[in-house]
Amino acid sequence: MRISVIGCGYLGAVHAAALATLGHDVVGVDVDPVKLAALRRGEAPFFEPGLPELLVEAGATGRLTFTDDISAVRGARVHFITVGTPQLKGSNAADLRYVDAAFDQLLPQLSAGDVVVGKSTVPVGTAARLAAKVADGGSGAVLAWNPEFLREGFAVKDSLTPDRLVFGLPPRPEAASTAETALREVYAAALADDTPLVLTDYATAELVKVSANAFLATKISFINAMAEIAETTGADVTQLADAIGFDGRIGRRFLGAGVGFGGGCLPKDIRGFMARAEELGRGESVAFLKEVDAINLRRRAKVVDHVVDLLDHEPYGKTVAVLGLAFKPHSDDVRDSPALDVAVRLTGLGARVRATDPEAIANARALHPQLDYRASFEEAVAGADVMVLVTEWDQYRYLDPDAVAPLVAARNVVDGRNSYDPARWRAAGWTYRGLGRP
Ligand SMILES: NC(=O)c1ccc[n+]([C@@H]2O[C@H](COP(=O)([O-])OP(=O)(O)OC[C@H]3O[C@@H](n4cnc5c(N)ncnc54)[C@H](O)[C@@H]3O)[C@@H](O)[C@H]2O)c1
Incomplete structure (x- = not known):
């Protein structure tokens, strides 16, 4: 499957490389030229055990590219959003400016049947708000939320063989079916290995992630x-x-x-x-x-x-x-x-x-x-x-x-x-x- 990954930091770079290794055709998009230059050379822009080897392996397949040009995502069926959601300065709240910017840049590139998949950790209610944005864009694309549980230091293993998958699906059955079908194809290898899958609505998927971290x-x-x-x-x-x-x-x-x-x-x-x-x-x-x-x-x-x-x-x-x-x-x-x-x-x-x-x-x-x-x-x-x-x-x-x-x-x-x-x-x-x- 052709997939785009928008945001190639600790989460996105590993996710992109893992998906390419699993057989998908992946384009990673980022705005940081230093990070992109390293990734294009097949080098890890940060220390993560196993990532250099994974990038070399994925690079050798010819199925992994990196760019700052958002139009390169055209033709991908699934678009992962993996940009940062840091703490807002002077507040406890999450700073959603990068997520919003990524959506604004992505919307004009979308086509009917595309599935946008939020992976960033966001406050509950964000996915519903962004789904309305996607719908207003008129492309016919749908939104799913698929929180990420990888641990830095074990990110490669956690991305290739996650301990569970959560798909937060849209309320309309037809849109939910489009999103679920696409995500099942993305994660076919993990699902074939009996990785537990929990199908939820948006709010539950968003809350699963923050409640897991709150518990830990x-x-x-x-x-x-x-x-x-x-x-x-x-x-x-x-x-x-x-x-x-x-x-x-x-x-x-x-x-x-x-x-x-x-x-x-x-x-x-x-x-x-x-x-x-x-x-x-x-x-x-x-x-x-x-x-x-x-x-x-x-x-x-x-x-x-x-x-x-x-x-x-x-x-x-x-x-x-x-x-x-x-x-x-x-x-x-x-x-x-x-x-x-x-x-x-x-x-x-x-x-x-x-x-x-x-x-x-x-x-x-x-x-x-x-x-x-x-x-x-x-x-x-x-x-x-x-x-x-x-x-x-x-x-x-x-x-x-x-x-x-x-x-x-x-x-x-x-x-x-x-x-x-x-x-x-x-x-x-x-x-x-x-x-x-x-
Ligand atoms: N790091 C982890 O272990 C981990 C685990 C699970 C979930 N998460 C969540 O994943 C999200 C990303 O975390 P991270 O640690 O990878 O952050 P990060 O800061 O390492 O990476 C974010 C990347 O997004 C890029 N970016 C920002 N705006 C962009 C845009 N408009 N278009 C393209 N790229 C853009 C940045 O340049 C950066 O490379 C956060 O919400 C985080 O909470 C992280």
Whole structure:
């Protein structure tokens, strides 16, 4: 099938390449010339494991092209909208300007029978509004909403073999049938593999995505709230998580207490959900998300507090090694990254922060050029008064405390991800601070 993908960022580039590998003929459209130049060379414009190989594989088929010319989408039967929906400045709400612009550019290119498929995460009610726009355009195209659940770091696998598919279909049966038929063809490979498919209306499809992220954020903040209680009582939140995680109804995943969540999705999605619920007069239904957000941000402050404490409350001029800048390992994404936030806060307190990350330094520098970035772990920790682990890349997680000891000025470690065995680090002479553990 000929398919267009409008917006080639973390979601769209992977989606386009995955669809081409699965046998479709795909044109990716973006407005960013740097990104397009990389994609045209068959190179990933950001770090995502497996994406370079996927782009080479898809490129070799001759079925994947990239352009800034929206008219190139003509002739495609399905048009995916995968542009960003960041948080609006000065508000909790989602900024829909890119989605609206993409629709405005796409509408004149559409023909009867075309299916426009929204994939961006949007506030509930957006699809119905955009469907009216598509109908007003008079092309005879229809709109479906197909939320995306890929995880950065696992985006290739998640795109090729999703754990579920949700098709939000239009209310008119004929239009719904057109959209469903086209989407079944797009995802024929996944559906043949018995991937669960949920057919819904627009509102449900939009809500599935934000409620999934709200649930995950809540689970993380729940265990981080328990970490706060553990800190006051001397309990160990990691043991608590293990013990409650054995209950199948609870489960151990996403119960890792630490510096909390970040990234281009969870924080802005829960805030956007709160803003939309307020608009709908149902703010109270998701008022708990305000606490989820607040607990999450308090954990960043707690990591900073631990560092300041280990520096005898005199951080000015002290050297602090910050390990990690990406919001999570296996990604170079620093959007709303707890790690970068910790580095910025410590710099603000006058500490000489040396921040490092295997993949995210360029993105971090673009946002915060004032920070001191070090390309290697060794350069970052050299002469450090405190070492802080904030993004649990394997190369930081599995450090040998005896091997690191001679590199630093003082054996102080703050484990923002509860990744280390405190007994082992203490035995090697380190003062260890984790989150929610003695
Ligand atoms: N990143 C993820 O892990 C992920 C997962 C699920 C859902 N989502 C959702 O997917 C959407 C995209 O997220 P992302 O992380 O890929 O964002 P991103 O910022 O990485 O990518 C968005 C891309 O859209 C392009 N763009 C903007 N306006 C355009 C236009 N008019 N025409 C063509 N291209 C345009 C930008 O240049 C950019 O390359 C968001 O709504 C996000 O919430 C993201």
